[in-house]
Amino acid sequence: MYLVQIARLAPEKTMLTADLKLMIDTDTLTPQAESRLLEFTGSELFVRTFREGMDMVEQTAAYLDGAGRDDSQKLSRSDALVYASNSMRLTTRLMQVASWLLVQRALKEGEITSVEARQDKYRLVAEKRPEAGLSFSELAKDANALPAVLVDLMAQSEQLYERIVRLDRSLYGSIAAQTGNTVADQINRLEAAFGKTARA
Numbered sequence: 001m002y003l004v005q006i007a008r009l010a011p012e013k014t015m016l017t018a019d020l021k022l023m024i025d026t027d028t029l030t031p032q033a034e035s036r037l038l039e040f041t042g043s044e045l046f047v048r049t050f051r052e053g054m055d056m057v058e059q060t061a062a063y064l065d066g067a068g069r070d071d072s073q074k075l076s077r078s079d080a081l082v083y084a085s086n087s088m089r090l091t092t093r094l095m096q097v098a099s100w101l102l103v104q105r106a107l108k109e110g111e112i113t114s115v116e117a118r119q120d121k122y123r124l125v126a127e128k129r130p131e132a133g134l135s136f137s138e139l140a141k142d143a144n145a146l147p148a149v150l151v152d153l154m155a156q157s158e159q160l161y162e163r164i165v166r167l168d169r170s171l172y173g174s175i176a177a178q179t180g181n182t183v184a185d186q187i188n189r190l191e192a193a194f195g196k197t198a199r200a
Helices: 002-007 018-022 031-041 044-065 067-073 077-108 136-145 148-172 183-199
Strands: none
Touching: 031 044, 031 077, 031 148, 044 067, 044 077, 044 148, 067 077, 067 148, 077 136, 077 148
């Protein structure tokens, strides 16, 4: 599982691919912005945030590969589809959180430069909320249909994701989202693909 693979990266150094080296942006941060960025990656706040993110990745992977499988098998067909959609969203969200954290650690350890770290593809954007048009009763119905552990993980991961989005904006500034290359877009594309499969 992807989350298990990402969790195993936590104690190791993040290695750059040749492709990444070839895609270095020529723009540079201002001295003040770069200093602030390096100060953050060397701070206790980053250490705590990194550990929190990786702990959640490990916790989620353990649940989805363990007790979550049993929980999903107890659901009705329609509820199982809701479970699959939300677990996929949870997994994708945490994969992107872990990726962001690993990039910051690579910057801290001198494996990449600040120019590489600020590439658009590493930026996080606020997720589109598919529940925006749903009534409270419909949201409550979905929550009641899902295992409590999954609902709790979804809530925790959303809070973590939003906090890291704010950090990303603060450290790198507001960068225009690139169509087809942002976290939210990847999640929406996955959910759209899943929806088509479920209706087939």
